[in-house]
Amino acid sequence: MSVQERKERERADRERLIVATARELAEQQGWDAVTTRRLAERIEYSQPVLYSHFRGKREIIGAVALEGAAELAVTLRAATSGAPAAEGPRARVSALAHAYLDFAGRHPAVYDAMFQLDGGLPFAHEDTPQPLKDGFAALLETLAEVAGDGVDPGLFTEVFWASLHGLATLTRAGRLPRAEAARRTELLVDRLAAFPANA
Numbered sequence: 475m476s477v478q479e480r481k482e483r484e485r486a487d488r489e490r491l492i493v494a495t496a497r498e499l500a501e502q503q504g505w506d507a508v509t510t511r512r513l514a515e516r517i518e519y520s521q522p523v524l525y526s527h528f529r530g531k532r533e534i535i536g537a538v539a540l541e542g543a544a545e546l547a548v549t550l551r552a553a554t555s556g557a558p559a560a561e562g563p564r565a566r567v568s569a570l571a572h573a574y575l576d577f578a579g580r581h582p583a584v585y586d587a588m589f590q591l592d593g594g595l596p597f598a599h600e601d602t603p604q605p606l607k608d609g610f611a612a613l614l615e616t617l618a619e620v621a622g623d624g625v626d627p628g629l630f631t632e633v634f635w636a637s638l639h640g641l642a643t644l645t646r647a648g649r650l651p652r653a654e655a656a657r658r659t660e661l662l663v664d665r666l667a668a669f670p671a672n673a
Contacts, residue, residue, distance in 0.1 A: 489527050491517050493537045500538070500583035505591060508534070536593030542584035543609035549577050550612040563620050564669045570616045571638060571659050578642035589639060610635070620667040637662055 475483075495516050499508050508531060514521045528534045553573030557565040578585045587593055588609075596602050610631070617634050618627035641658060644650045650658065663669060 538587040543605040547612040
């Protein structure tokens with residue numbers, strides 16, 4: 475391994491450590507607790523080293539968002555591919571909805587980085603980063619088959635995603651009772667994806 479390759483690998487390792495530490499701190503104490511000073515202390519590098527990787531907290535949030543989007547895509551695809559094929563599209567849509575909401579509930583700081591905080595990432599744009607596009611594609615792959623005749627699959631996916639996001643954020647904020655979360659999700663699946671109730 476050349477000196478240059480070793481330096482690049484060390485740089486990539488430091489970057490992963492910064493992002494992992496930011497995630498951990500945000501999940502434990504919230505994003506307000508994530509500062510370059512605290513990150514530098516935790517990873518035992520100087521603040522200038524952090525700034526050589528990220529210009530500030532906004533870019534760190536963006537890096538966490540991209541990592542989270544990639545993880546969400548994998549989670550959604552695993553859930554839908556694991557749904558019983560004999561139960562048809564409804565089982566896949568239900569698995570997708572539950573997996574999405576479970577991800578949002580288990581990783582609130584990552585979810586906030588993806589959809590609530592300014593990480594400097596463009597959404598729904600030509601230069602949207604690939605992990606964000608892939609996260610949307612993981613939704614579209616399943617939802618396109620139930621969009622309905624004459625309905626644009628991308629637009630339908632946006633509406634379904636917005637509904638899931640609303641359920642995730644309102645439940646987490648205590649605005650919706652957690653006890654009804656599963657029933658609420660199934661109602662969304664049945665009505666928005668046009669499946670008869672209890673199909």
